[in-house]
Amino acid sequence: MNLQRMERMALPPQAAETLEDSLGLAAQTSREIRTLSHLLHPPLLEEAGLPSSLRWLVHGFAQRSAVEVRLDIADDLGRLSTELEITLFRIVQESLTNVHRHSGSPSASVRLRRSGPEVVVEIEDQGVGVPFEVCERLDVANPGAVGVGIAGMRERLSQLGGKLEILRASPGTLVRARIRSESP
Ligand SMILES: Nc1ncnc2c1ncn2[C@@H]1O[C@H](COP(=O)(O)OP(=O)(O)OP(=O)(O)O)[C@@H](O)[C@H]1O
Numbered sequence: 390m391n392l393q394r395m396e397r398m399a400l401p402p403q404a405a406e407t408l409e410d411s412l413g414l415a416a417q418t419s420r421e422i423r424t425l426s427h428l429l430h431p432p433l434l435e436e437a438g439l440p441s442s443l444r445w446l447v448h449g450f451a452q453r454s455a456v457e458v459r460l461d462i463a464d465d466l467g468r469l470s471t472e473l474e475i476t477l478f479r480i481v482q483e484s485l486t487n488v489h490r491h492s493g494s495p496s497a498s499v500r501l502r503r504s505g506p507e508v509v510v511e512i513e514d515q516g517v518g519v520p521f522e523v524c525e526r527l528d529v530a531n532p533g534a535v536g537v538g539i540a541g542m543r544e545r546l547s548q549l550g551g552k553l554e555i556l557r558a559s560p561g562t563l564v565r566a567r568i569r570s571e572s573p
């Protein structure tokens with residue numbers, strides 16, 4: 390509010406430019422805090438369930454990032470525990486963030502389906518692909534060598550008995566998480 394008040398003052402050009410920059414930074418900071426708080430506690434998940442929450446996430450992401458996202462959710466998912474839903478939600482969230490930050494892809498798809506006793510989620514883009522050296526480091530036992538994003542997804546999944554794969558698609562990247570869920 391103070392910055393906006395200053396906008397109405399007669400300022401020398403350099404000060405006006407600095408002010409405009411500060412207003413931009415304040416707006417960006419508030420957007421990032423919102424995104425981060427959604428990451429910490431996805432607001433819809435407990436009330437609305439995973440499919441609706443994913444639709445909300447994908448819609449907001451597509452608007453903010455200008456990446457076109459196709460979302461496919463199977464009808465026969467069955468019931469998933471809240472813990473599992475949060476884990477799957479966060480995998481989609483982190484993977485889409487990676488698509489936006491690293492892939493350069495104009496499009497992505499998110500698929501959620503059941504495969505026997507497992508639930509499978511896939512996030513695919515048509516971008517530059519994960520660099521080979523990152524792929525190599527992902528294979529070794531020390532996933533901390535890459536960012537916290539992939540390492541965090543992998544760790545959380547393995548605590549719940551699931552598996553994360555990062556594959557080079559042609560072109561682009563495919564992230565696949567599989568995990569057993571209660572219902573057959
Ligand atoms: N969809 C993608 N396309 C291309 N490269 C990718 C993609 N996803 C991940 N990467 C590569 O893998 C690396 C590791 O990803 P990771 O999410 O672990 O870390 P990060 O995104 O760099 O940082 P953060 O800890 O904030 O998530 C990235 O730095 C990037 O080089």
Ligand SMILES: [Mg+2]
Binds near residue numbers: 487537539
């Ligand atoms: Mg990341």
